[in-house]
Amino acid sequence: MxxxxxxxxxxxxxxxxxxxxxxxxxxxxxxxxxxxxxxxxxxxxxxxxxxxxxxxxxxxxxxxxxxDPELIKEINIRDFHNFVDHNDIKTGDPLQDRSLFNLMGDEWKAMRSVISPTFSSGKMRAMHPIITDCVHRLDQYLETKAINGDELDVKRAMGNLTMDVIASCAFGTQIDTHNDHKTHEFVENARQVIRGNWRIWLVLTIPAMFPKLMDYIKISSLSPSVETFFRSAVSISTIIARRKSEINSGKHKDYLQLILNAQNRSADNSEDQDIDDLNEHIFGTTDALNDQKSRKVDMTDDDVLASSFLFLVAGYETTATLLSHLIYELSVNEKCQQRLYEEINAFDGNYSYESIARMPFALMEAKTAVAHLITKYRFKRTANTAVPLKYKKFEFMLTTGDIHIGIEKR
Incomplete structure (x- = not known):
């Protein structure tokens, strides 16, 4: 041929x-x-x-x-058991290969049966105070900006907030990226994971052109320095080992602890299920998952780290972009901003998980942050506010230039 x-x-x-x-x-x-x-x-x-x-x-x-929305619904819910697997791309790096996104078949089913309950409404409620603490640090940062009359780089501020939450929940590490410049290394390494680089293009294109070649060459999409950083961020010899040795590990209510708990029990998490668990509404149910409930899931420390790393990859850029666009839209639509201010202000400062949960699920995370901010600050357009936003080539969500708006105290 x-x-x-x-x-x-x-x-x-x-x-x-x-x-x-x-x-x-x-x-x-x-x-x-x-x-x-x-x-x-x-x-x-x-x-x-x-x-x-x-x-x-x-x-x-x-x-x-x-x-097509209806066809997407059929694929993702009604016929999901036929579309479980992603592309089979193995890099040889456990940090990526052992994440839920890259697992396939029975391994995926077993791991998902462990991870899904960690996102039940009860587990999210337990993590709500952690998120609130991160929002309060953002509040202090914004107050300084407002008092000084400085413009706000929205994308960076929302990225810092998102990173604070992920570091606390997924890596068991409290950082303050707004005010502590020593923690910027965490943010910079996270951005390197999200932004395109030649390694990512190789991992994507080699299987496309030479499907069998990846079986013989192992190419990670992460640079060695980034991988080393995140392995040290949740060092097996420090945080994970310390958590395992603690008698009262239940005092930790973060995502990392939930995954560590999963190492010591079977895939049957029924005893930890919440009555108001939202998972069925989000993911639907499949018979294939029910078959896994009696299987013991042997999670290694690499599996724990891979789960935390996936939390970062899936949540950092997406959440920061969502929050940035929400605040951007509020800054260019003052009527909407005022209406949202009045709606949230009706809660009279009671931004508990229960009050947030009464809002539409798709905006729950966004409103968790905005509810604390919109009552104190007014966002407005400035000369540097680009309308409309433009996106960078070769990137999924990064905008060309930063998103700048004005901020002032109400």
């Missing part, structure tokens, strides 16, 4: 089935598109051009992109 024919052998897969999509090129498939637009712009461009369902190529591998 001619080499060119080998690398294009699947390129008629979608066209022969009447499914539209961008034209693939040799080796890259349709990955070439990410070099032309930012991910949000590219997603909207393809949606407008090809509709709610279209085909792309990850190298030679055909993949279907679905933008």
């Amino acid at each position: 001619h080499p060119n024919s080998y690398f294009t052998r699947t390129f008629n897969y979608w066209s022969s089935r009447g499914i539209p999509g961008p034209k693939p090129v040799v080796l890259l498939g349709t990955i070439w598109q990410v070099f032309t637009k930012s991910i949000p712009e590219l997603s909207m461009h393809n949606y407008q051009l090809y509709g709610k369902v279209y085909g792309v190529f990850f190298g030679t591998r055909p993949m279907l992109v679905v933008a």
Whole structure:
């Protein structure tokens, strides 16, 4: 077979089935598109051009992109048992390979049965004071900014808040990224995880072009310095070992302790389930998971660290971006800001988990932070507030330039 024919052998897969999509090129498939637009712009461009369902190529591998809400619901809930596995990409690094996102089959089912209960409403309620403490530190930082009349770099401030929460909940480490410059190393290493680099592109493109090659070469998407940092951040010889040796480990109510507790019990977490557990509403139920309830899940320290690391990867940039965009929208829509201020102010300062839980779930985390801030500060546009926001190429959510707004005390 001619080499060119080998690398294009699947390129008629979608066209022969009447499914539209961008034209693939040799080796890259349709990955070439990410070099032309930012991910949000590219997603909207393809949606407008090809509709709610279209085909792309990850190298030679055909993949279907679905933008139809009802079909997405079927895939993620009703027919989820048919779509459990992600792409099988092994890097040789336990920090990544042992995370829930990269596990497959029975390993994924068993690990998920351990991790899912840690996000029940009862467990989240227990972690609420930790989040509130982090918001109070942000409050002090914003008050200084408001008194001095300084502009606020929203993305950095929300990123610092998110990092404080993740460090406290997932890594058992209290930091103050707003005021303690010595802790900026935690934030900088986290940003390196999120931002694109040549290692990530290799991990993504090599399996696309040469699927079997990853079985022989091990390439981590993390630089050695970043991996070393996070292994030391939750050092097996310090925090994890100390937690395990404590007689009263129940005093810790963070995510790290919940995962450590899971090491010492089976996958059957029924005794810890909360009556008002929200997991069924979020994930749905599958018979496949029920089959795992009697299985003993042997979690290693690498599994614990991988779970905390996934907490960082999945939660840092996404949450910081959500909060940044929320505050940005409030700054350019003062009527909405005033309406939200009045709504939250009706709670008369009682921002307990129960009061927040009565708000729509999709905005719960956002309102947890905003509820503390909107009653004290007014956000407004300045000359440096870009409208509309633009996104960086090759990045998923990072904006071009920072998000700057004005802040003043009410």
